Every structure is written in C-alpha cells, then in structure tokens.
Amino acid sequence: MNKEPVLLKRIGKMRDPASVEEYTGLGGFAALRKAVQMDKEDILKEIDTANLRGRGGAAYPAGRKWRQLYGIEGTPKYIVCNADEGEPGTFKDKVLLEKDPLSVIEGMLVAACVFDSPEGFIYIRGEYHTVRQAFQKAVDSAAAAGFLGKDILGVKGFDFTITIVSGAGAYVCGENSALLNSIEGKTGRPRVKPPHLAEVGLNQKPTLVNNVETFACIPVILNIGGKAFLEMGAEDGGGTKLVSISGHLKNRGVFEVPLGTPFEDVLYAEEYGGGPFEGKPIKFLHLGGQSGPLAFPEQIGGAYSYKGLEDKKLAIGSGAIVAMDESVSVVEYSKKVMEFFVYESCGKCTPCRIGTTRILELLEDFVSGAAEKGDIEKLDAMLTQVMALSACGLGQTAGVAVRSALTHRRAEFEARISG
Amino acid sequence: MNKENLLDTLLARQNASKEGYLDREAIAAVAEEFAMPETRVFEIASYYAMLEIEPQAKYVLEICNSTPCYFSKSNEVAAWVEGELDVKPGDVTGDGLFSWHYTPCVGACDIGPVIKVRDTVYGDLTKETVHALIQDLRNAKNGKKFR
Numbered sequence: 001m002n003k004e005p006v007l008l009k010r011i012g013k014m015r016d017p018a019s020v021e022e023y024t025g026l027g028g029f030a031a032l033r034k035a036v037q038m039d040k041e042d043i044l045k046e047i048d049t050a051n052l053r054g055r056g057g058a059a060y061p062a063g064r065k066w067r068q069l070y071g072i073e074g075t076p077k078y079i080v081c082n083a084d085e086g087e088p089g090t091f092k093d094k095v096l097l098e099k100d101p102l103s104v105i106e107g108m109l110v111a112a113c114v115f116d117s118p119e120g121f122i123y124i125r126g127e128y129h130t131v132r133q134a135f136q137k138a139v140d141s142a143a144a145a146g147f148l149g150k151d152i153l154g155v156k157g158f159d160f161t162i163t164i165v166s167g168a169g170a171y172v173c174g175e176n177s178a179l180l181n182s183i184e185g186k187t188g189r190p191r192v193k194p195p196h197l198a199e200v201g202l203n204q205k206p207t208l209v210n211n212v213e214t215f216a217c218i219p220v221i222l223n224i225g226g227k228a229f230l231e232m233g234a235e236d237g238g239g240t241k242l243v244s245i246s247g248h249l250k251n252r253g254v255f256e257v258p259l260g261t262p263f264e265d266v267l268y269a270e271e272y273g274g275g276p277f278e279g280k281p282i283k284f285l286h287l288g289g290q291s292g293p294l295a296f297p298e299q300i301g302g303a304y305s306y307k308g309l310e311d312k313k314l315a316i317g318s319g320a321i322v323a324m325d326e327s328v329s330v331v332e333y334s335k336k337v338m339e340f341f342v343y344e345s346c347g348k349c350t351p352c353r354i355g356t357t358r359i360l361e362l363l364e365d366f367v368s369g370a371a372e373k374g375d376i377e378k379l380d381a382m383l384t385q386v387m388a389l390s391a392c393g394l395g396q397t398a399g400v401a402v403r404s405a406l407t408h409r410r411a412e413f414e415a416r417i418s419g
Numbered sequence: 420m421n422k423e424n425l426l427d428t429l430l431a432r433q434n435a436s437k438e439g440y441l442d443r444e445a446i447a448a449v450a451e452e453f454a455m456p457e458t459r460v461f462e463i464a465s466y467y468a469m470l471e472i473e474p475q476a477k478y479v480l481e482i483c484n485s486t487p488c489y490f491s492k493s494n495e496v497a498a499w500v501e502g503e504l505d506v507k508p509g510d511v512t513g514d515g516l517f518s519w520h521y522t523p524c525v526g527a528c529d530i531g532p533v534i535k536v537r538d539t540v541y542g543d544l545t546k547e548t549v550h551a552l553i554q555d556l557r558n559a560k561n562g563k564k565f566r
C-alpha cells in the first residue's frame with residue numbers, strides 16, 4: 001500500500017502556507033488548471049470513480065452530491081465550506097486550514113468552475129481565531145495572484161470570491177442547514193428538511209456544502225485521477241482519511257491514513273497512534289466525535305474503512321479516535337457524552353431538549369449509585385425515543401455512544417444498580 | 420453590512436469592550452449597522468456561547484471538559500484553577516481579574532488538558548503550568564496587554 005501522504009504532503013514544507021508561489025512550486029493549482037480545460041461531466045466522472053465520501057461525518061458520496069447540484073437549474077449556485085469542526089476529538093480541518101489553506105481554496109475553485117458559481121463562503125468556528133487569520137491571508141494572496149476575483153486563469157467569466165464567516169460557539173451550526181442560517185445572520189438552528197439544500201440553500205439558492213477535507217481531496221483526485229485515488233484507499237471509499245488521535249494513545253495528533261489500513265495499525269503502529277500511553281491497555285475507543293459509537297477491543301480488527309467499520313456497527317465519522325484506557329468507566333464516560341448534547345441542544349424540538357436532559361439525569365443516577373432496577377430498560381427506551389423523534393442530526397445521534405456502551409458493556413451499568 | 424459579517428462584528432465588538440460583553444449600546448449599534456431589529460441581535464447574542472450579554476472578568480479561563488480532555492485530567496485542572504482563584508465556576512474574583520468555567524472541545528485535543536483564554540489555548544497543563552499561567556495573567560495587568 002502506498003503510504004505517501006497526499007493531503008499532508010505540503011505541510012511543513014512551506015515557509016509561508018499562504019504563499020501562492022510556494023504552493024504552486026509544490027504542485028498547487030495544477031488541478032485547477034486541468035479543471036478549466038476539462039469537460040464538466042468528466043470532472044464529475046473522476047469524482048464518482050474516486051468514490052470520495054464526505055469527510056465531515058456523514059460519509060455521503062461527494063460525487064453524488066455534486067451531480068445532484070449539477071442537475072439543478074437556478075442561479076447563482078453557492079459553494080460553502082464547512083469548517084465548523086465542532087465534534088469533540090476532531091482537529092484535522094484545523095491543520096489544513098492553517099498549514100495548507102490554498103488546497104482548500106483550490107478545491108472550492110474547482111467546484112466554482114463546475115457549477116459556474118460566483119461566490120463561496122467558508123464558515124470557520126469562532127474558537128479558531130488564529131486559524132481564520134491564517135486562512136484570510138491565503139484568500140488575500142490567492143486574490144492578489146489572480147486565483148480569486150475576475151477571469152481566473154484568464155478564463156473569461158470565471159469569477160469567484162471566497163468570504164470567511166465566523167461562528168461564535170454552537171456545535172449545531174456544523175449541521176449544514178443551521179450553518180447556512182448562521183451565515184444568513186439568523187440564529188443558527190437547523191432548518192426543516194426537505195427542501196434539500198441543493199435546491200433551497202443559502203439565500204434560498206442552490207448550494208453545495210462540503211467539509212474542508214472533502215474540498216482538499218478534490219485537487220488530489222484531478223491530479224492523480226479518480227482511479228488512482230480509489231486505489232489509494234478502499235473500494236467502499238477511496239483516498240486517505242485524516243484521523244485525529246487523542247486520549248490515552250502515545251502519539252496524539254493528526255495522521256493521514258489510507259482507507260483500508262488495518263485498524264490495529266492505526267492504533268498501535270509507531271507511525272500512527274503508537275499504542276497505549278503509560279502502558280495501560282486500551283479499554284475502548286470513541287470514534288467519529290461525540291455523535292459516534294464507542295468501540296470495544298472485540299470490535300477492533302479488520303480494515304479502517306467505511307465498510308470495515310460499518311460491518312462492526314462502527315463508523316469513521318469525522319475521523320476522530322479518542323482512546324480510553326482501563327482507568328475510565330464506561331458509565332462515567334457515557335454521562336460526560338450526554339452532558340455535551342444537553343449543553344449543545346439548540347432547544348428547537350422537545351425530544352432533544354428534554355430527552356437528553358432526562359437521559360443525563362438517569363446516567364447521573366448510575367454514576368452516583370442511585371440507579372434502580374428497571375433503569376437500564378428505561379434508559380434504553382429513552383435513547384430510542386430521542387433518536388427517533390429529534391428533528392436534526394444532533395438529537396438523532398445523541399444516543400449513539402450510550403447505546404453502544406449499553407449494548408457491549410451492559411454489565412458495567414448493571415454493577416451500578418443499587419439493591 | 421452583509422449579514423455574514425454579523426457574528427464577526429459582534430465578536431470584535433465584544434473583544435474591544437472594556438468588560439468583555441455586548442452591552443445594550445453595542446447591540447443597538449450593531450442592529451443599526453446591519454439594519455436589523457435590536458431584539459434579533461440580542462437573541463443572537465444570547466444564543467451563541469462565545470457571545471456574552473453580561474460583564475465578564477478581565478480573564479475568563481475556559482477549561483475544556485469534553486471527553487478527550489476530561490479523561491486526560493481536565494477535572495484536576497479545574498480543581499487547581501478553583502484552588503488558585505478561590506471562586507466557583509462563573510464567579511468573578513474580588514479584584515475583577517478572573518473567572519473560570521467549562522467549555523466544550525476547542526479543537527486542541529492533542530494537547531489536552533487545555534485552558535483557553537481569549538484567543539489563546541494553553542495545553543499539556545500541569546499544576547505548575549496552571550499556576551504560572553495565572554501568575555502571568557495577574558502580572559500582565561500592570562500595563563502589558565496579555566494576548
């Protein structure tokens with residue numbers, strides 16, 4: 001398997017990550033030059049062949065999303081980059097935004113070219129103040145070099161600008177419809193869907209929303225070809241994935257892992273996680289952010305790929321891998337996860353607002369030893385309800401981690417029941 | 420002003436304010452600038468966690484307590500901070516300099532446990548570095564601006 005990085009290859013090699021000259025010297029903007037010469041249908045075909053799955057968490061095929069928007073009438077079409085990066089344990093978009101921002105800009109430019117879009121937005125979480133400054137510098141230098149603005153690459157009518165929008169601390173704004181509301185200066189709560197954002201998006205216009213890493217993959221696909229991209233990864237999802245490792249593994253940080261790499265290598269190989277920190281065995285992992293499932297040792301094996309994980313009822317999600325050693329209680333961990341959802345629920349719908357609070361109260365009982373016989377069943381039923389009745393992805397996934405804990409470590413919950 | 424600049428404008432105003440919050444005048448000014456009703460701007464200021472509608476301490480220490488940090492000793496960090504400052508979360512020290520509270524993940528989990536103060540994240544904290552951080556902030560009050 002080829003382990004040469006494609007997303008992180010320029011990182012650390014540029015003195016000034018905002019420099020168009022350095023970026024171009026390391027292969028930058030070659031894909032955009034290709035794109036303006038290519039038939040749009042052929043660009044879409046390459047992305048289809050690459051089987052690029054969205055890197056923001058939902059893993060929706062980018063090719064399919066682009067095709068849907070391509071088929072929609074209506075102008076203008078907007079290009080939006082989701083850089084809200086709010087999933088706890090996820091810090092990989094930050095690396096691209098700060099250390100190779102022009103690759104994200106190039107990905108957005110290819111989209112602009114495909115959709116004849118005049119305007120793009122990137123929504124960067126409020127906490128990333130210095131990241132926003134770094135990205136602004138790259139936008140400015142791209143504009144100065146003629147890569148943003150009018151008649152880009154000398155192509156008459158290829159006009160595109162990118163505006164940076166700041167978040168202000170709301171996890172739910174990472175949900176794409178809430179994100180668009182937030183850009184429009186509204187309170188960042190999710191919209192009722194349908195209508196689909198491809199049709200009725202930003203300012204009611206057709207809109208593409210993709211994650212930072214998804215956009216950064218686009219130039220790679222055009223440079224090496226969709227087929228090579230697919231072959232770099234796994235059949236059910238091509239390319240490499242940026243993985244954010246935190247918690248009780250020796251090497252914490254962002255790593256570029258070819259999809260299909262043995263899962264155990266991601267955790268234990270020196271070049272990735274490096275094995276447990278302080279030598280205590282890993283008790284469980286939390287994958288893909290707080291909205292993802294916990295993974296227990298008996299589920300860890302096979303390939304780190306979309307299907308490899310799905311087969312074990314796990315998910316890659318944002319690529320977060322939080323490792324917890326034996327010192328951590330699954331029950332207490334579950335409680336902390338629910339605290340997060342209670343705090344971040346936007347309050348728009350009752351099942352999520354009230355339901356997550358009730359679940360947290362029950363989990364607090366388990367932690368304190370006040371839980372009674374029948375509470376496990378009660379907990380289980382509440383998880384089902386909240387996830388089934390919530391209006392957006394936040395509530396719909398709020399119980400995933402706790403549910404996986406209950407499924408695989410029911411005994412730990414039982415041991416906390418008094419009487 | 421275009422609406423997409425609203426949050427940025429509110430954050431900038433808050434940062435430039437003396438007491439770290441958006442008072443009624445600030446809300447009114449932004450409402451006018453964006454041609455929006457004041458109540459809408461107020462609603463937005465109350466919705467987003469980073470926007471404040473009450474006066475703040477000069478230095479607000481935000482301790483991340485999402486699971487990667489929490490189980491990497493951020494609970495101990497909270498105890499150290501509470502010990503140094505002698506105030507409960509949300510309360511301001513007598514000299515008006517400090518307060519502390521928890522925050523969800525700030526995207527620096529690889530250096531957890533972390534404290535965020537304004538736009539700076541301090542990571543890999545130990546009892547000693549927490550102490551030093553608070554000392555530095557305290558001393559910076561004499562003229563030197565801490566950023």
Ligand SMILES: Cc1cc2nc3c(=O)[nH]c(=O)nc-3n(C[C@H](O)[C@H](O)[C@H](O)COP(=O)(O)O)c2cc1C
Nearest residue numbers: 054055056082084085086174175176210211214393
């Ligand atoms: C509560 C919630 C938070 C989300 N946060 C993010 C985020 O921070 N970044 C992101 O890219 N996608 C996030 N998503 C997923 C987006 O809604 C959307 O699926 C994604 O931006 C699409 O891009 P992709 O297909 O390239 O992954 C979130 C979804 C939900 C429900």
Ligand code: SF4
Nearest residue numbers: 346348349352392395
């Ligand atoms: S599920 Fe939760 S976060 Fe989503 S809209 Fe309903 S209350 Fe808001």
Ligand code: FES
Nearest residue numbers: 483488524527528
């Ligand atoms: S969990 Fe603390 S910074 Fe991410």
